[in-house]
Amino acid sequence: MTLRVTDLKVYYKTLRGEVKALDGVTFELGDAEILGLAGESGCGKSTLGKALIRMDGRMRLRGGGVELDGERLPIDDDAAMNRYRYHRISLIPQYSMSALNPTRRIGRMIRELVESRGVRYADVEEELLRRLKLVGLDPDVLSRYPIELSGGMKQRTVMVISTLLNPSLLIADEVTSALDVSTQKAVAKALAGFRDRGFVKSMIFVTHDISLTYQIADTIMVMYAGKLVEKASASAIVSKPRHPYTQALINSLPEVGVRYTDRRLSGIPGAPPSLLKPPAGCRFRDRCPKAFARCAAEEPPVTEVASGHFVACWKG
Amino acid sequence: MRRYLLRKLLVYGLTFFVAVTVNWMIPRFMPGDPVSSMIARASVAQPEAVEAMRAHYNSLFGFDRPVFEQYVNFWIALLRGDLGISIWLFPTPVWDVIVRAVPYTIALLLPAILLSWIAGNWFGAFAARRRWLDNTMLPVGYILTATPYMWLAILMAWGLGVVAGIFPVAGGYSFELQPSWSWEFIGDLALHWFLPFASLFIVAFGGWAIGMRNMIIYELEADYANYLAALGAPARLIRRYAFRNAMLPQITGLALQLGTLVAGALVTEVVFSYPGLGHLILKAIQNQDFFLLQGTFLFIVIGVLIANFLIDIVYTVVDPRTRMGLGGAA
Ligand SMILES: Nc1ncnc2c1ncn2[C@@H]1O[C@H](COP(=O)(O)OP(=O)(O)O)[C@@H](O)[C@H]1O
Ligand code: SF4
Ligand SMILES: [Mg+2]
Numbered sequence: 001m002t003l004r005v006t007d008l009k010v011y012y013k014t015l016r017g018e019v020k021a022l023d024g025v026t027f028e029l030g031d032a033e034i035l036g037l038a039g040e041s042g043c044g045k046s047t048l049g050k051a052l053i054r055m056d057g058r059m060r061l062r063g064g065g066v067e068l069d070g071e072r073l074p075i076d077d078d079a080a081m082n083r084y085r086y087h088r089i090s091l092i093p094q095y096s097m098s099a100l101n102p103t104r105r106i107g108r109m110i111r112e113l114v115e116s117r118g119v120r121y122a123d124v125e126e127e128l129l130r131r132l133k134l135v136g137l138d139p140d141v142l143s144r145y146p147i148e149l150s151g152g153m154k155q156r157t158v159m160v161i162s163t164l165l166n167p168s169l170l171i172a173d174e175v176t177s178a179l180d181v182s183t184q185k186a187v188a189k190a191l192a193g194f195r196d197r198g199f200v201k202s203m204i205f206v207t208h209d210i211s212l213t214y215q216i217a218d219t220i221m222v223m224y225a226g227k228l229v230e231k232a233s234a235s236a237i238v239s240k241p242r243h244p245y246t247q248a249l250i251n252s253l254p255e256v257g258v259r260y261t262d263r264r265l266s267g268i269p270g271a272p273p274s275l276l277k278p279p280a281g282c283r284f285r286d287r288c289p290k291a292f293a294r295c296a297a298e299e300p301p302v303t304e305v306a307s308g309h310f311v312a313c314w315k316g
Numbered sequence: 317m318r319r320y321l322l323r324k325l326l327v328y329g330l331t332f333f334v335a336v337t338v339n340w341m342i343p344r345f346m347p348g349d350p351v352s353s354m355i356a357r358a359s360v361a362q363p364e365a366v367e368a369m370r371a372h373y374n375s376l377f378g379f380d381r382p383v384f385e386q387y388v389n390f391w392i393a394l395l396r397g398d399l400g401i402s403i404w405l406f407p408t409p410v411w412d413v414i415v416r417a418v419p420y421t422i423a424l425l426l427p428a429i430l431l432s433w434i435a436g437n438w439f440g441a442f443a444a445r446r447r448w449l450d451n452t453m454l455p456v457g458y459i460l461t462a463t464p465y466m467w468l469a470i471l472m473a474w475g476l477g478v479v480a481g482i483f484p485v486a487g488g489y490s491f492e493l494q495p496s497w498s499w500e501f502i503g504d505l506a507l508h509w510f511l512p513f514a515s516l517f518i519v520a521f522g523g524w525a526i527g528m529r530n531m532i533i534y535e536l537e538a539d540y541a542n543y544l545a546a547l548g549a550p551a552r553l554i555r556r557y558a559f560r561n562a563m564l565p566q567i568t569g570l571a572l573q574l575g576t577l578v579a580g581a582l583v584t585e586v587v588f589s590y591p592g593l594g595h596l597i598l599k600a601i602q603n604q605d606f607f608l609l610q611g612t613f614l615f616i617v618i619g620v621l622i623a624n625f626l627i628d629i630v631y632t633v634v635d636p637r638t639r640m641g642l643g644g645a646a
Contacts, residue, residue: 054545082548084548085546086547086548090547091546091547093542093543098540099539099543100540100543101540101544101557101561102561102636102637103560103636103637113544113549113553116549116550116552117547117549145636147636147637
């Protein structure tokens with residue numbers, strides 16, 4: 001088991017109180033597994049991703065914990081967390097287009113980055129060139145400035161940089177949102193290829209686009225309003241979703257394999273509840289076609305309804 | 317990169333041409349007549365003598381020629397370094413009057429600009445990292461930049477000169493001294509130089525410090541900084557990148573501020589009766605010495621253009637994006 005997240009609660013401190021963006025999430029991620037993390041915008045996907053590598057100044061750990069390769073991570077201790085970053089946990093950010101320092105040649109930036117992490121550039125240079133070639137980049141990108149690269153080239157460069165030290169866990173947060181459909185697929189495939197070659201042990205692939213997730217993920221986890229609602233193998237999520245929210249997500253796809261661009265749920269009216277004071281009971285109940293009395297009174301626990309298939313719904 | 321510089325050079329050439337033309341037009345099409353004012357000063361009573369003098373001066377200054385010829389002659393003379401003859405210090409050539417004043421202005425401007433820029437950038441970057449310093453620096457800096465050069469100059473002349481009596485408040489050196497390379501004279505020069513320099517330095521320093529502080533904070537929140545932090549890069553490396561990138565708008569700022577700084581220096585010279593170009597402008601206006609005014613303006617324009625061009629070159633060296641021939645992000 002690469003990653004074990006247990007009842008993780010991460011809140012944002014704001015002037016109006018704490019935003020319960022991640023409110024008790026439990027899941028596991030196996031070796032060589034790609035977990036697709038899906039859900040509407042604002043459900044807490046990025047919060048989970050950031051909590052695993054670097055919390056921002058307003059995030060507070062309010063419970064639970066994270067284990068990586070059997071070792072407990074000090075995720076709320078920025079300094080202690082540093083030794084895990086890049087070496088063990090890495091990130092491909094959503095903003096790959098602007099992730100590189102515009103005034104440094106790419107090769108020099110990589111050298112300065114790895115050396116600042118205690119790795120000799122000479123030791124990784126050969127591998128770096130090999131991987132650049134693998135994603136279709138010429139070695140001379142290293143002597144260029146980011147502005148000289150196209151968007152797709154920058155994306156691939158960042159992919160190579162992020163995975164250069166063979167991390168156990170790679171977080172890819174909406175890496176494809178800025179790309180066109182055909183490039184999205186190519187990037188997703190390349191990431192799966194990185195896993196196959198062992199550049200990364202396991203991966204959390206975050207996207208609000210379930211059809212894209214389906215193409216590379218082994219398992220898919222769906223979140224709603226800071227909670228896990230369903231987690232199962234990719235095929236089970238797409239072919240026999242159990243949670244009404246997942247069902248709505250799947251139904252809103254014209255057909256699997258076609259991207260939906262609408263971030264809002266077309267099938268279900270309404271919006272997710274405020275995470276400042278989330279309501280008791282099931283957080284989805286205002287929009288749920290199957291809601292009944294118990295849903296308002298009691299929160300549905302996450303239960304394993306079939307092997308590896310977890311659902312949080314009284315009717316799941 | 318070569319095309320970029322060539323294009324810049326063309327723009328500078330054009331600016332220079334327009335500046336010279338406007339400069340030529342000002343005395344000729346403005347009310348007031350330098351020749352009459354000179355004759356008036358000579359206080360000659362006889363009308364014939366007045367006419368003779370007028371004819372003499374008109375031909376001396378070339379006012380009896382057709383306008384177009386005057387314009388062409390002006391260029392020819394200019395390229396020869398001939399800016400005419402000063403009326404105020406008749407018959408000293410304007411060129412000589414200016415050359416005597418330029419060292420004073422340069423001695424004020426160059427250190428004021430460079431030192432305030434370097435110290436301001438350094439201090440701004442430093443303050444951005446310390447909350448308490450940042451909290452005190454911000455209001456002080458904003459007050460400083462908002463202060464007109466003249467105010468601070470007057471305030472300092474009054475406080476440190478008149479009241480405290482530490483510094484002299486007028487002139488480039490004491491009247492009783494003769495210019496020489498003695499320590500006494502150099503010390504006297506420095507003493508006279510200090511207040512005008514300090515008032516320029518302080519106002520400009522505030523502006524650079526604020527600018528740098530804001531830019532650094534902006535850069536530290538840029539995507540590349542976040543990415544590096546997520547990969548565990550030490551703050552030292554991130555700050556180094558941020559500092560370098562924050563420097564770029566400050567270099568542009570230097571080019572943009574140059575005009576303001578020069579204007580500030582001229583005003584400061586007037587306040588302190590410091591014998592540089594600003595002082596010349598005042599004298600030229602008081603004496604309706606259009607040639608001197610023209611020559612001084614021309615000198616200033618050329619100086620600012622050259623400085624701007626140098627800054628442009630520096631900028632292309634430090635920012636790869638300009639070298640790619642692109643302005644912003646691709
Ligand atoms: N810095 C922040 N301060 C306060 N609330 C935040 C902050 N960042 C995100 N949130 C809130 O936390 C919730 C989850 O956000 P996020 O994890 O970014 O969602 P997702 O990535 O799934 O779109 C949202 O309701 C959002 O409004
Ligand atoms: S628990 Fe109730 S409200 Fe929530 S999803 Fe299930 S049926 Fe709907
Ligand atoms: Mg997000």
